[in-house]
Amino acid sequence: MLGLRKFISVLLLAVFFIPQSANAASSEEHRSTPITARLITAQDGIPGDTRSLSAGLHLRLNEKWKTYWRSPGEVGIPPSVDWSGSENVKDIEFLWPAPTRFTAFGIENFGYTGDVVFPLRVSLEDSRGPATLRAQVKLLVCSDICVPEEFALDLTLERGTGIDQGAANLISTYADRVPDDADAGGVRVAEAFIDDDLEELLVSIRVDAPLQAPDVFPELGAGIALGKPDIRLGEQNRLLWARLPILSADPGALEAPRITVTDGADRSFTVLADRATQELPPPFLRAATKPDVLEMVWIAAIALLGGLVLNVMPCVLPVLSIKLSSLVRHSDIPRSCVRTGFLASAAGAMVFMWGLALVLWGLQRLGMSVGWGLQFQNPLFISIMIVVLLIFSANLFGTFEISLPSSLQTRLAGAGGREGYSADFFTGMFGAVMATPCSAPFLGTAVAFALAGRGIDILVVFTALGLGLSAPYLAVAAFPGIITFMPRPGRWMLAVKLGMGVLLLTTALWLFWVLAGVAGMRAVWAVAVFSGAGILVVSIPDLRLQYKWPLAAASFVLALAVGPNAQQPAAPQDAKKAALSWVPFDRGEIARRVSAGEVVFVDVTADWCLTCKANKALVIERETVRGALEAEGVTAMQADWTRPDERIARYLESYGRYGIPFNAVYGPAAPNGIVLSELLTSTDVMDALARAGTAALAHGNAGQD
Numbered sequence: 130m131l132g133l134r135k136f137i138s139v140l141l142l143a144v145f146f147i148p149q150s151a152n153a154a155s156s157e158e159h160r161s162t163p164i165t166a167r168l169i170t171a172q173d174g175i176p177g178d179t180r181s182l183s184a185g186l187h188l189r190l191n192e193k194w195k196t197y198w199r200s201p202g203e204v205g206i207p208p209s210v211d212w213s214g215s216e217n218v219k220d221i222e223f224l225w226p227a228p229t230r231f232t233a234f235g236i237e238n239f240g241y242t243g244d245v246v247f248p249l250r251v252s253l254e255d256s257r258g259p260a261t262l263r264a265q266v267k268l269l270v271c272s273d274i275c276v277p278e279e280f281a282l283d284l285t286l287e288r289g290t291g292i293d294q295g296a297a298n299l300i301s302t303y304a305d306r307v308p309d310d311a312d313a314g315g316v317r318v319a320e321a322f323i324d325d326d327l328e329e330l331l332v333s334i335r336v337d338a339p340l341q342a343p344d345v346f347p348e349l350g351a352g353i354a355l356g357k358p359d360i361r362l363g364e365q366n367r368l369l370w371a372r373l374p375i376l377s378a379d380p381g382a383l384e385a386p387r388i389t390v391t392d393g394a395d396r397s398f399t400v401l402a403d404r405a406t407q408e409l410p411p412p413f414l415r416a417a418t419k420p421d422v423l424e425m426v427w428i429a430a431i432a433l434l435g436g437l438v439l440n441v442m443p444c445v446l447p448v449l450s451i452k453l454s455s456l457v458r459h460s461d462i463p464r465s466c467v468r469t470g471f472l473a474s475a476a477g478a479m480v481f482m483w484g485l486a487l488v489l490w491g492l493q494r495l496g497m498s499v500g501w502g503l504q505f506q507n508p509l510f511i512s513i514m515i516v517v518l519l520i521f522s523a524n525l526f527g528t529f530e531i532s533l534p535s536s537l538q539t540r541l542a543g544a545g546g547r548e549g550y551s552a553d554f555f556t557g558m559f560g561a562v563m564a565t566p567c568s569a570p571f572l573g574t575a576v577a578f579a580l581a582g583r584g585i586d587i588l589v590v591f592t593a594l595g596l597g598l599s600a601p602y603l604a605v606a607a608f609p610g611i612i613t614f615m616p617r618p619g620r621w622m623l624a625v626k627l628g629m630g631v632l633l634l635t636t637a638l639w640l641f642w643v644l645a646g647v648a649g650m651r652a653v654w655a656v657a658v659f660s661g662a663g664i665l666v667v668s669i670p671d672l673r674l675q676y677k678w679p680l681a682a683a684s685f686v687l688a689l690a691v692g693p694n695a696q697q698p699a700a701p702q703d704a705k706k707a708a709l710s711w712v713p714f715d716r717g718e719i720a721r722r723v724s725a726g727e728v729v730f731v732d733v734t735a736d737w738c739l740t741c742k743a744n745k746a747l748v749i750e751r752e753t754v755r756g757a758l759e760a761e762g763v764t765a766m767q768a769d770w771t772r773p774d775e776r777i778a779r780y781l782e783s784y785g786r787y788g789i790p791f792n793a794v795y796g797p798a799a800p801n802g803i804v805l806s807e808l809l810t811s812t813d814v815m816d817a818l819a820r821a822g823t824a825a826l827a828h829g830n831a832g833q834d
Contacts, residue, residue, distance in 0.1 A: 155296070156262075156284040163194040163270040168262055168282045169246075171297035174289015175253070175260060182251040182286070184262065185300045186210065186223075188244070193272045195242045198228035200346065202238035203354030203376055203717045206269040206277075208247070214263035221262075222250040226306035227389065227397035230344060232801070237357050239346055246303035261285045275724035306397065308389050314398025321347070321386035321402035322409050327378040328775060330355060331409040332371040332388055332402065339366035343392045347373060350384040354717065356779065363412025370411045374779055377717060425586075429593040436597020464609035470553040471606040475599035477557025482595030486587045508648040508693035511640055516660045516685050517559070518637035526630045528668040561598055644692075646736035646771040652692045659688035709749070709758060714768035716780055719795050722764050728796040728822045730758055730814075733768040733777060733789050740807060741790040748809040757818050796821025 156168040171183040186208075190196060197205040212221050224247060228239040253260055264282045269275055311319065315337035322331040330347055345358045356374040363370065369390065386404070391397040596603075645653045663684030667677055711732075712718070719729050732749065734741040748754055758765040768777045770789060781791055784804060792809060793802040799821040805813055 154284060154286055154293075156282045159266075159280040159282060161276075161278060163191055163272065163276055164196075164278060165189040165191075166266065166278075166280065166282065168264060168284040169296050169300070170284065170286065171292055171300055172286065172289070173291040173293060175256060175258075175286050176290050177256060177288065180219075180253045180256045182253065182260070183297070183300055184249040184251050184284075185246040185296075185303065186249065186264065186266070186282075187246045187299070188241070188268075190242055190245070190270065194270050195231060195240050195272070196245075196268050196270050197238065197240040198346075199225050200239060200348040203720070205238050205240065205271070206267075208266065208268035210267075211265040212263065214265070215261055216263075217254050217258055217260040218262065219252040219254045221252070224248040224250070224304065224307045226303045227308050227391045228346060230346075232357075237355065246299055248300055248304040248307060257288075259285060259287045271724060306394070308391075308397040308399040311398065311400040314390075314396075314400070316398060316400050319388060319400040319402040320405045320409060321388065322405040322407065323349075323375075323383075323386070324408070327375050327380060327383075329375055330373045330386070331405075332358075332369070332373070332386070333405075333409045334369045334388065334390065334400065334402075335364070336367055336369070340369060340390075340392050341366070343369055343390050345369070345371045345373070346389040346391070348384075348387040348389070349375075350379070350382040352382050353378045356783075361411050368412050370409065372411075376776070376779065425589060428586075429589050432590045432593035433597040436594040437600050439594075439598050467609040468606045470550060471602045471609075473550045473553035474557035475602040475606065477554040477559075478561040478599040478602070479557075479592070479595040480554075481558045481561040482591045482598070483588075486591035490584050490587050508644060508652055509689065511644045511647060512652070512656050512689050512692045515637050515640045515644065515656055516663075516688055518633050518640065519660050519664060522630045522633040522637060523664045523668070526627065528664065557599060557602060561595070643736045643771075648693060656688045656692035659684050659691060663688070709755060709765050711765050711767035714766055714777065714780075716776065719766065720800075723795050723797060723800055726797055727762050727764055728794065728818055729764045729766055730818065731766045731768065731791075731793045731795070731802075733770055733781065733791040735770040735789060738770075738789050744790055744792070744809040748811055748814060751811060754811050754814050757815060762822070763818065794818055794821045798822065 154170045154173040159166045166186070166188050169185050169187050175182070188196065197207050199207045201207050210223065212218065215221070226241070226245060226247070228241060231238055231240065231242070251260075251262070262282075262284045265279075266282060267277070267279050269277050308314070317335040317337065318333070319335075320333045323329075330349070332345060332347065340362060343360060343362075345360060347355055349355070354376045356376050358371040358373045360369065360371045362368065386402040387399060388402050389397065389399045641653050641657065644656065663681040666681045666684060669677065714731070714733075719731065722729050732741075732745075734745070749758070757763065768774075768780070770777045781789070784791070784793070784802075790807050790809075792805040792814075794805070794814075794817040795802045796818075799817075803817040803821055805817060
């Protein structure tokens with residue numbers, strides 16, 4: 130590459146000594162709507178004393194159009210040129226100027242916009258005769274849609290000595306943008322680490338001259354796509370460290386890492402990095418951006434509202450039943466006890482939220498993927514919730530009663546009813562646990578802010594969430610006189626008790642369904658059989674206590690030990706029965722389909738997300754929306770997050786989301802996606818589909834013209 134620059138410099142100096150022609154040699158132009166292309170040379174003839182020519186493939190891309198680098202990113206096709214028809218040409222070296230980064234569909238791509246010249250170093254067979262360059266060019270140009278371009282360019286040079294300064298300068302300008310090699314770039318050390326699961330790439334490069342605002346373009350092999358880099362500088366900006374997620378990879382195509390670094394328009398270099406055997410530590414931890422006080426207050430208010438709305442979401446059905454049970458139980462005791470009991474319930478909800486915040490902060494510090502409701506991807510957690518709900522519902526149905534020793538009952542009775550405070554505490558905590566599978570309106574924004582920020586951000590947001598969720602408890606604690614509006618105890622309480630038992634049993638059945646999606650039917654049968662045996666044991670009236678509870682405890686332990694470990698491999702998505710013809714989630718496929726003029730509706734869902742199911746039943750599966758999603762040119766794509774999937778987690782994180790439901794619509798007029806609200810409406814979906822497809826109709830009409 131340095132040899133080419135020296136060669137071009139010599140040609141430029143020769144301008145002062147060799148007569149100049151009026152025009153540089155250039156091929157006929159290829160013109161289309163997105164692009165103008167031609168071959169150019171610095172010489173308009175072949176001097177008798179040279180076997181090399183300086184040439185270039187000049188592309189002029191019209192506004193909003195782009196083409197791709199040799200490594201295009203997750204989608205795209207690099208330009209290719211077939212020179213086999215050339216005459217008196219021994220070899221042509223095709224050089225690539227440093228690319229720029231552009232983002233579409235949430236995917237990083239690399240290439241060029243505006244004008245670009247690919248410098249060519251042409252070696253001749255015979256310097257005494259004419260030469261002909263014949264290029265069969267294939268490239269992909271993209272705007273709102275992508276268009277494959279294929280054309281031929283021919284350029285014949287006779288003998289001559291003229292040089293055109295304009296063409297020489299143009300080729301020289303882009304030759305200077307071709308990245309240096311490691312030595313010329315001042316690279317001392319270059320290392321790259323790829324984890325065994327092919328999930329991320331770490332890069333560490335030391336250079337002689339400080340970097341200012343670098344960007345990193347790694348190449349690992351064909352078909353291997355990477356996300357946006359997290360770049361950090363250390364050692365007076367002479368150490369570059371970058372972490373990049375690997376979005377898609379074929380282990381068989383993995384090659385030695387080739388890293389291109391750009392630092393402004395005038396500095397770039399490419400190095401072959403050594404493969405490191407252990408993870409490369411960052412040079413320092415960059416401080417998170419600190420929001421101001423007003424932003425914190427605003428986010429806390431959104432979180433408070435989100436927590437409040439959680440109380441009426443469908444996934445909080447057990448919470449509502451437990452609240453009703455608590456009100457009935459406290460209807461005939463002093464107001465001071467009612468106040469204390471409901472404060473205890475609020476404390477339970479707050480303690481859970483603070484504990485969850487601490488766990489998420491710890492996982493975040495360890496670099497793990499965290500999100501709202503992800504515990505419902507864990508079969509052990511689901512099994513525990515099932516066992517607890519079955520025990521509670523069986524107790525409400527009267528199959529067994531938990532009685533304390535008479536001496537303890539007498540002691541607690543004299544304490545003014547304080548025996549219920551611990552139960553109230555765990556009622557509030559249990560309700561908060563069951564609230565987490567949902568992303569209520571306003572909740573997604575607040576949780577995303579927290580999980581992407583500092584520890585104090587997580588604490589503030591989850592405190593506000595807890596206050597919103599416990600607001601009904603706090604309201605009763607503040608106004609205990611509300612119990613005067615409750616009917617007097619009577620036989621109706623038995624009906625309420627049975628009704629709440631049905632609600633809890635229904636929730637347990639829903640969790641069985643979730644467990645089937647997460648771990649398979651073997652896990653469902655194991656948990657059902659062993660937990661059922663435990664409840665049966667405690668329901669036998671004549672069985673002695675010294676046998677009853679140990680046997681029941683053993684059955685429940687077996688349910689939790691055997692069930693989660695009996696999980697089966699996940700069934701392929703296309704094997705799952707669905708009303709719509711869903712296409713399995715593929716982030717790259719979104720771009721490919723939109724490039725072809727299609728509209729793509731993405732639905733991120735999970736079996737444990739009741740809000741997702743409500744959206745599907747009330748909006749997506751309704752006739753109007755379903756008809757639009759089944760129309761020609763529209764693709765319905767579903768991402769099933771019932772089980773952990775890093776691809777889906779990274780996709781959500783790219784939009785600042787850490788929970789579901791999540792829906793977005795992509796199209797020629799909306800290549801970066803239109804993100805919809807957590808609670809869908811038919812109007813919003815239809816409007817997004819129409820807006821995303823507007824450009825497709827425009828381009829289709831233009832094509833007909």
